[in-house]
Structures are given as structure tokens and as C-alpha cells.
Amino acid sequence: MKLILLGAPGAGKGTQAKRLEEAYGIVQLSTGDMLRAEVASGSDLGKELKAVMEAGNLVTDELIISMISSRVDQDDCAKGYILDGFPRTTAQAEALDSMLEEKGQKLDSVIEMEVDEEVLVGRITGRYTCAKCGQGYHDEFQKPAKEGVCDKCGATEFTRRADDNEETVRSRLVAYREQTAPIASHYDAKGMLKKVDGMADIDEVTSQLKAILG
Ligand code: AP5
Ligand code: MG
Ligand code: ZN
Numbered sequence: 348m349k350l351i352l353l354g355a356p357g358a359g360k361g362t363q364a365k366r367l368e369e370a371y372g373i374v375q376l377s378t379g380d381m382l383r384a385e386v387a388s389g390s391d392l393g394k395e396l397k398a399v400m401e402a403g404n405l406v407t408d409e410l411i412i413s414m415i416s417s418r419v420d421q422d423d424c425a426k427g428y429i430l431d432g433f434p435r436t437t438a439q440a441e442a443l444d445s446m447l448e449e450k451g452q453k454l455d456s457v458i459e460m461e462v463d464e465e466v467l468v469g470r471i472t473g474r475y476t477c478a479k480c481g482q483g484y485h486d487e488f489q490k491p492a493k494e495g496v497c498d499k500c501g502a503t504e505f506t507r508r509a510d511d512n513e514e515t516v517r518s519r520l521v522a523y524r525e526q527t528a529p530i531a532s533h534y535d536a537k538g539m540l541k542k543v544d545g546m547a548d549i550d551e552v553t554s555q556l557k558a559i560l561g
Contacts, residue, residue: 348373348427348560349452351434353531354460356519357467357474358545359552362483363460364431366553371560373427376418378411378435380481383508400510403518405435405526412442419450427455440530457534458559460545460552464520471516478504489549 348371352360364375382400386393399406415433418424434440447453473486479502484491491498497505510519534540543555 348456349430349454350427350456350458350560351430351454351534352458352460353527353534354545355462355464355467355523355528356516357470358460358462359470359549360431360460362489362549363552363556364429365483367429367556367560370557371427373429374423375429375431376415376424376433377431378414378433379431381414381418382406397509401515403510403515403522405522408436408438408442411435411439412446415443416446419446419452434530435527437530437533440533454539456541456559457539458556459531459540459542461542462545466546467520468513468516471511472513474511475505475507477502478506 350367352364354360361375361377361379364377367373368375382396386397386400396406411433415430419428430443434443470485470488473488475484475486476482477484477497477500480497480500482497482499483489484505495503497503510516531540541559543552543559545552547555
């Protein structure tokens with residue numbers, strides 16, 4: 348199974364991708380996570396990426412496309428994958444079409460998570476992540492069962508993203524509106540676009556996704 352989760356920053360792409368990974372035995376391919384790993388490595392490329400990401404801008408299409416193209420060839424993608432945060436521009440969507448054709452692959456679903464922009468800043472500024480296993484949490488909407496302890500792995504250290512401050516979020520939302528939102532029509536024109544209500548609570552969104560994916 349191969350699918351794209353489309354949605355604004357904070358729509359819940361990462362939260363739901365992690366659940367679908369477990370439910371369907373497929374892997375989450377988050378371009379944001381890949382870029383953050385490069386930043387954490389401290390490489391020269393990582394330093395460049397850090398500046399772009401902290402300004403809330405998009406990194407170049409060329410870099411992203413080559414990153415994804417080599418990633419989907421790895422063994423763990425054989426059963427399928429969830430594209431989270433990619434494609435994000437019309438150029439990326441078109442490059443993905445050609446890439447899939449070359450590899451003889453086909454997308455099963457493109458699902459847009461619809462949300463009202465007003466809730467997104469609050470979702471993003473309240474987000475934190477387990478430093479050990481990457482499980483996502485939220486100060487208000489998704490607390491661990493025991494405060495300060497990861498439900499999944501028991502770790503007690505958490506991190507917050509450098510781009511999760513209000514100012515950067517505003518720029519990320521502008522980038523989304525101008526460069527990413529238009530690609531929904533790329534998939535709609537192919538008759539592939541489906542939608543879920545990203546304003547519903549986290550479990551309800553998972554149910555809506557599973558109803559589509561079967
Ligand atoms: P990326 O990492 O992709 O960030 P994003 O698209 O801005 O999306 P987020 O990860 O912020 O949101 P999400 O939808 O995953 O929400 P989450 O599930 O965590 O990209 C970061 C940067 O990298 C970009 O700005 C760009 O610079 C660069 N980049 C990445 N990909 C690129 C590409 N293809 N091309 C160019 N540049 C690229 O949920 C958010 C919070 O809300 C969580 O705390 C969660 O607990 C909570 N929550 C989730 N669902 C619900 C719900 N239903 N109700 C209540 N709370 C909820
Ligand atoms: Mg994410
Ligand atoms: Zn953990």
C-alpha cells in the first residue's frame with residue numbers, strides 16, 4: 348500500500364502516519380524527519396537546511412526528490428509507504444508521477460487532512476516528541492499516561508522542534524497556502540483525492556483513514 352497524506356503544518360500527518368505504520372505494516376517516509384536527521388548530523392548541508400527550515404521556507408525540490416527516490420528503493424519500503432510532507436510543490440508532485448512510473452509503482456490513495464487554520468498554531472506550539480523513540484505528544488491534546496514518561500518506550504527525555512515557535516509557524520502556513528495547497532487539485536484532477544476531517548479527535552481521524560484504506 349502506497350499513500351500520500353496531505354495537510355497543513357500541524358494537520359496531524361505525522362501522528363496518523365505512525366498509527367498507519369503499525370496498522371498496515373508500511374513505513375512512514377517523512378521528508379521533514381529526514382531533513383531534521385541531516386541537520387542533527389551537523390554536516391555542511393545540514394547547516395544550510397537548518398537556516399531554511401527555521402525561516403519556515405521550503406528546501407529545494409531537487410534535494411527532496413533525490414532523497415525520496417533513493418529512500419523508496421530500500422528494503423523496508425517493499426510492503427508500502429506513507430508519504431508525509433511530500434510532495435509539497437507542483438514540481439515535486441510531477442516528479443513523483445514520473446518516479447513512480449519509472450519504478451513501476453502506483454499510489455493507492457491520496458488523502459487530504461482538512462483543518463481550520465486557527466487550530467494549527469496551538470497544535471504545533473504545544474507539540475513535543477520522545478527523544479528516544481520519536482513518539483509524538485502534545486501539552487494538551489495528547490499527554491503521556493504518566494507525566495514525563497513516554498508511553499511507548501519509557502524514556503523520560505523529550506524534544507521540541509526548532510521550527511515550532513509561533514513566528515516560524517506563521518511562515519510555514521504561508522508556504523503551505525501558496526506552494527502546497529494547490530497540489531490537491533493535481534490529484535483531484537486524476538480522481539484520486541480523498542478527504543478526512545482533521546478537526547476530529549485523533550482516534551476519530553484514524554478511523555476515517557482506515558475506512559478509506561480498508
Ligand atoms: P515537516 O516536518 O513536514 O512539517 P509540517 O508539514 O510543517 O508538518 P508538521 O510535522 O508540523 O505537522 P503534522 O501534520 O505532522 O502534525 P503532527 O501529527 O505532528 O516539515 C518541516 C520543514 O521541513 C518544512 O517547513 C520545510 O522547511 C522542510 N520540508 C519538509 N518536507 C519538505 C518538502 N517536501 N519540500 C521542501 N521542504 C520540505 O500534529 C501536530 C500536533 O497536534 C501534535 O502535538 C499532535 O499530538 C497534535 N494533534 C495531531 N492530531 C490532532 C487532532 N486530531 N486533534 C488534536 N491534536 C492533534
Ligand atoms: Mg510531521
Ligand atoms: Zn519513547
